[in-house]
Amino acid sequence: MKKAEEMKERIIRSTIELIEQGSGDIGEITTRMIAEKTGIGISLIHYHFQTKERLVELCVQRIITGVIENFRPSVAAADSPLVRITAVARQVADFLAANPAISRISILGDLTQPALQDNTALTMAGFSAAWQGGKSSSGNPAALNVKTAVFALTALIQSAFLRKEQSRELFGYDMENKEERDRFIGWMAERLFRSDVHES
Incomplete structure (x- = not known):
């Protein structure tokens, strides 16, 4: 060097x-x-x-990349895809809430200088893995729908985090309250990952 x-x-x-x-x-x-x-x-x-x-x-960005690469969500492979992705999304939102300063810098950095291997893309890959339960999605006609839903889930969580001080007034959930944050994520996941759209 x-x-x-x-x-x-x-x-x-x-x-x-x-x-x-x-x-x-x-x-x-x-x-x-x-x-x-x-x-x-x-x-x-x-x-x-x-x-x-x-x-x-x-x-x-390096700190967050390390966290994402070492993140091992507590979900069971036997759980349904919706249960897995909801659990992982809640854990990601909990990390954002517990680490607001570095999370804000990471999200804003990814928004201003997006890259295919940035922290947002790594988070999306983690959500995809949670949905697939370790199985390959190649050849699956619903894979594109899942990718789109994963992108939407990631963007919604990031946006809700960035506006957490106004979240109750904007969309009715207090993102700084774990119980309400979990309900919000469950509501989003249910709508984004309906089983009739994403059959695996």
């Missing part, structure tokens, strides 16, 4: 440690704190990342 790349990685690792130590409260992290933790001057951070916000967004 080149020296510049090694330095960038040191800065990223130090910033991730600060984010994790602050329980995701990124508002408290300063460029000076990052520089001190890394043992470098502030100018090197600006040289490699231009702004603290850009560095933090990159770090948050």
Whole structure:
């Protein structure tokens, strides 16, 4: 690895440690704190990342990617596809609620710079796997409908999370209340994944 790349990685690792130590409260992290933790001057951070916000967004995306890749939902393969996808969607929504600062950065980053392997796409892949129960969907005529429903579910959860302070007034559910959040997700999943549309 080149020296510049090694330095960038040191800065990223130090910033991730600060984010994790602050329980995701990124508002408290300063460029000076990052520089001190890394043992470098502030100018090197600006040289490699231009702004603290850009560095933090990159770090948050890495954190969330790691969480998604290691996420093992607590569902049984014997459960119906609707039960599996509803359970996984509720667990994703619980993560967003428990980690609002990093979740917001990740969602907004994906919305402004979408990519086929971003955190939104990885979440969608997880929902698809939950629906399929580990089975391949190739050759299944309903697979396109499932992909569309998975996209809609992901977008709805993200949008509801981003507007959680106004959720009760906007659509009648308090997204900061677990019980109401679970009801909202159950309602959405039932409508998006009707068995007559997505026979497996």
